Amino acid sequence: MRDVAVVGIGITNFGYLWEKSWRDLAVEASLEAIKSSGVDKIDSIYLGNFSGGTFVEQEHMAAILADYLGFLHIPSTRIENACASGGVALRHAYMEVASGMSDVVLVTGVEKMTDVVTSQGVYSLSMAADREYEGYQGVTFPGLFALVAKKYMHDFNATRKQLAAVAVKNHKNASKNPKAQFHNIITIDDVLNASIIADPLGLYDCSPMTDGAASVVLMPLEKAKKLSNSDKPIKISGIAQATDTIALAQRNDFVTFQATIEAAKKAYQMAGKSPQDINVAEVHDCFTIAEICAIEDLGFFEKGKGAKATEDGLTEIDGKIPVNPSGGLKGKGHPVGATGIAQIVNLVEQLRGQAKDLQVNNAKVGLAHNLGGSGATVTVTILEVI
């Protein structure tokens, strides 16, 4: 198995992009990644996308991307694992390069969510959970994560104010990210006083509907070092994927996401790292409570201590472990299939020292955590400066 590096990155604006189609977005991010990588040939393509069928009435999107990029005849594969589609696509691209099957692989994630009315979007998103059981009971994603939040608050005496600190931090970070969906700074009171979506989660505890795309180009590390582009290749030193029960109700403990723990264990082992070695993390904050659970399950904080740690500022850009400097799903936006790739783009910028106003000091090792549904699929990826 060969070492693999990210050599090019691309990302579109995130938001309500009614003037652009999904294929415009996917092509834009892909071309930016290819151009920035300095390669002139792609051997294989992966497309991470959650629900093109219901959001944009299109399946078979990987073939369309290859076609619209002008890369006919090479393999182009769509990966769908709910909100972890991007992370899973990345892992398969990694395998293709590491194994020696291909040298240069493009991975693009895209979702176009705002061409349908919100109720249709919520319906589409419910297909990431167990439609026949959870969906049948009327539980949407805010409902599922509200159950997690209630239980977490009960078990660990956490407060809505502590959860709100996640949203406040991520909006603050997003305000300095030009590609982010939201640039408005919010206060704890804004979060607490917003409309309740699913008790105890209010509007600002939830990530938004978003259009957007993100891309990376992967290559064998040794070949990447010889590229003429000026940007440093960033090594993927650990990557792992794990599953859990689809339905929250089937788990013994639903404030711990077992798939996060399993994927993190494997990724840390592969990279020869521990949670203490991570300088910056992009984690899957689809809801404020999800970030709290993630930073515990990833080993940054003990179980039950994440809410307080966030309130105390330990996950700020200048904190003990900066979490979601990009603004995360909450502030940057959450175009489902693109999210896992956008996290990698943001981390590569951090590790190259190109994150401008969002730069974390001395960022040498980054971690991305991408979660599908209510945690039935998780990927954890560790990136390193070489």
Add this chain to the structure above:
Amino acid sequence: MRDVAVVGIGITNFGYLWEKSWRDLAVEASLEAIKSSGVDKIDSIYLGNFSGGTFVEQEHMAAILADYLGFLHIPSTRIENACASGGVALRHAYMEVASGMSDVVLVTGVEKMTDVVTSQGVYSLSMAADREYEGYQGVTFPGLFALVAKKYMHDFNATRKQLAAVAVKNHKNASKNPKAQFHNIITIDDVLNASIIADPLGLYDCSPMTDGAASVVLMPLEKAKKLSNSDKPIKISGIAQATDTIALAQRNDFVTFQATIEAAKKAYQMAGKSPQDINVAEVHDCFTIAEICAIEDLGFFEKGKGAKATEDGLTEIDGKIPVNPSGGLKGKGHPVGATGIAQIVNLVEQLRGQAKDLQVNNAKVGLAHNLGGSGATVTVTILEVI
């Protein structure tokens, strides 16, 4: 890269299976494949599925399959490449085993198409073509393949009767396949006199809506030889995937499927085989004209000679090159995401000499051809007795 073998197979009945859900079908085929392989541990799962979102209101199906099989925590990935979802899933499972990342990988294909009304099914299927352009013009899949048929008949003086010979053969074969959707033998006149769906294609020129699932278990060949199950491992000696333009109108020549030619070239090369070495083939006869084009593009017959060859019986079970002894998509049924895996199951039965009434004499090398949409994705797989 390690040699890879199929060590277990499973397949459900194909047809209108209103008493079974997609997860029932996927689990049934998976368990049969696992049981027949003699392994007790699976390292990774792939699920080929086309449009769960619109057919059964469910995405994130790979995680559900892992959950319902009781294989929590291992990676489980959904692959979607339209009607080639199964073949593409197989290729990724192959890569995972060949590269040494995993030892035992389950690949399941499933589609549940008959829980929606036919118009909804046609709408879903249209998402395998270019919805924004072809779909917007009102062209459905029978319409697209009718254009191919018209052009083919014009260019090569082929007749509807010659196309009909594909349907007659495949129904005859299916009548002896207990898992097939159709067991009725039809005549050339039946085909010619059936309702026209899209001129010149009639009802019997088109594959049906089908529910069904199929599974295979892959292992490194050397380890497979040590398994205690009595069935012979079958080597995957060539496998390749290629793309073409999504829209038929963008191609220079639409009676030649360039992605089939590209994928076949690579698969033959990888296997060290030529078309003359193939003893039995399962090809993607979504329409009668599709089988004609496939047997030419795969190199069994010269371009323009496939229709006549079929009429002359050269693709019968006792012909020069037996094509679709299982009944193909036309007779066996076409549960989209399952089709590419069902082809492998059928070929493994042939190569093991277990195909009973459908057995091809002296079958040592088999070829599967799986086509997505109107040919924008194609996989070609070559299997061999070791």
